[in-house]
Amino acid sequence: MSHPSTNTSEELPAHPLAGLGWNARVEAAFDAVALGGPDVLLPARVSEARRGAVGVRMPNHETATLSPTVRRAAEADPFTAPTSGDWVAVRRSGDTWLVEAVLERSGTLVRQGVAKDSHDQALAANVDAVLICEAADQGPNVGRLERFLSLAWTSGAAPVVAVTKAELAGDRLPEVVELVASVTTGAEVHAVSAHTGLGLEALAAQLRPGATWVLLGTSGAGKSSLLNALAGRTAMETGEIRDDRRGRHTTTHRQLIPMPGGALFLDIPGVRRIDVPGDGTGVDRTFSDVNELADRCRFRDCSHGTEPGCAVRAAVDEGELDSGRLERWFRLRREAEWNRSRSDARVRAERRKEWKRNTREGREAGRLKRGH
Ligand SMILES: Nc1nc2c(ncn2[C@@H]2O[C@H](COP(=O)(O)OP(=O)(O)OP(=O)(O)O)[C@@H](O)[C@H]2O)c(=O)[nH]1
Numbered sequence: 493m494s495h496p497s498t499n500t501s502e503e504l505p506a507h508p509l510a511g512l513g514w515n516a517r518v519e520a521a522f523d524a525v526a527l528g529g530p531d532v533l534l535p536a537r538v539s540e541a542r543r544g545a546v547g548v549r550m551p552n553h554e555t556a557t558l559s560p561t562v563r564r565a566a567e568a569d570p571f572t573a574p575t576s577g578d579w580v581a582v583r584r585s586g587d588t589w590l591v592e593a594v595l596e597r598s599g600t601l602v603r604q605g606v607a608k609d610s611h612d613q614a615l616a617a618n619v620d621a622v623l624i625c626e627a628a629d630q631g632p633n634v635g636r637l638e639r640f641l642s643l644a645w646t647s648g649a650a651p652v653v654a655v656t657k658a659e660l661a662g663d664r665l666p667e668v669v670e671l672v673a674s675v676t677t678g679a680e681v682h683a684v685s686a687h688t689g690l691g692l693e694a695l696a697a698q699l700r701p702g703a704t705w706v707l708l709g710t711s712g713a714g715k716s717s718l719l720n721a722l723a724g725r726t727a728m729e730t731g732e733i734r735d736d737r738r739g740r741h742t743t744t745h746r747q748l749i750p751m752p753g754g755a756l757f758l759d760i761p762g763v764r765r766i767d768v769p770g771d772g773t774g775v776d777r778t779f780s781d782v783n784e785l786a787d788r789c790r791f792r793d794c795s796h797g798t799e800p801g802c803a804v805r806a807a808v809d810e811g812e813l814d815s816g817r818l819e820r821w822f823r824l825r826r827e828a829e830w831n832r833s834r835s836d837a838r839v840r841a842e843r844r845k846e847w848k849r850n851t852r853e854g855r856e857a858g859r860l861k862r863g864h
């Protein structure tokens with residue numbers, strides 16, 4: 493029996509933000525911006541990003557406006573704008589809250605900027621795990637899965653794959669799961685059904701307290717249904733409800749959704765197009781099996797075409813590597829390369845602009861060009 497005066501760590505009250513994923517890393521990031529400054533800053537977590545403002549939990553729901561510094565930084569590079577899941581430092585100013593800083597992120601899901609001059613966008617920040625949903629009755633589409641996996645791995649968060657609507661696959665389920673598992677190296681695959689409850693307990697056991705999750709998957713993959721089944725309540729609207737309300741005004745509602753075991757789900761905007769990030773690490777990780785083979789090729793710079801001693805081609809010939817997977821690896825690597833070159837081009841263009849603004853030569857160049 494514990495005595496009231498014994499003050500063991502178990503008896504310390506939990507941090508008021510513990511239920512929102514507050515941990516030692518975030519605390520250190522907060523201290524780095526909050527200590528020593530003239531203002532009293534408080535930590536808060538972004539549940540919903542809007543233009544010029546954010547919905548936050550601290551832990552009660554509040555709205556916070558972006559401070560001029562944060563707004564200017566977001567205008568210069570939208571990637572730095574506070575997004576769902578971000579931890580921010582806020583300050584009371586009159587009767588509003590001001591976001592004074594966005595704390596250092598870990599696990600950021602990136603929407604690759606695709607236009608030549610476009611910036612990457614942060615879809616969700618401080619994500620620990622990504623739950624990728626692929627419906628059992630529609631394929632599965634392994635190419636799409638590899639794209640989602642690349643996106644997840646690049647973020648630094650750990651992917652888990654849910655083969656949803658598992659009961660619809662009937663006798664084919666083992667075959668479907670095997671196909672999914674064959675392209676899911678280094679991540680768990682769970683066959684689940686929101687309707688029958690199949691696999692939910694095993695998946696729920698993965699949702700560790702304080703961990704932040706994001707759902708990825710195409711529209712209709714069963715993400716909302718799965719989330720509701722795991723939560724044991726209606727936390728997100730499913731397809732049927734939305735169809736009922738079609739035509740009526742709907743708000744996009746982004747939230748931090750608490751789960752029974754203490755994990756959180758971030759409800760992020762649907763990812764329609766999945767462009768592989770220019771940072772190729774996610775593609776490398778997704779295709780780690782192919783990369784391991786490539787390490788055994790005779791030539792370091794083997795293109796896995798017609799070179800002698802190519803371990804990758806040998807694996808295809810021996811039936812150990814699916815030729816379709818090899819083709820998809822080539823394609824995603826090319827795409828990542830292309831996206832990287834585009835963002836490099838944007839950075840170069842911005843540096844040139846900066847140089848023109850800041851240097852005397854630049855000003856002179858401008859004057860010469862204008863002819864006075
Ligand atoms: N048979 C069966 N149907 C399911 C299951 N889970 C979801 N569905 C159905 O699949 C449809 C789409 O489910 P949602 O949960 O709305 O899918 P979503 O991925 O959230 O869709 P978006 O919000 O558009 O991205 C709905 O009609 C669900 O009833 C399941 O386990 N079994």
Ligand SMILES: [Zn+2]
Pocket residue numbers: 786789790794795796797799801802803804805
């Ligand atoms: Zn090779």
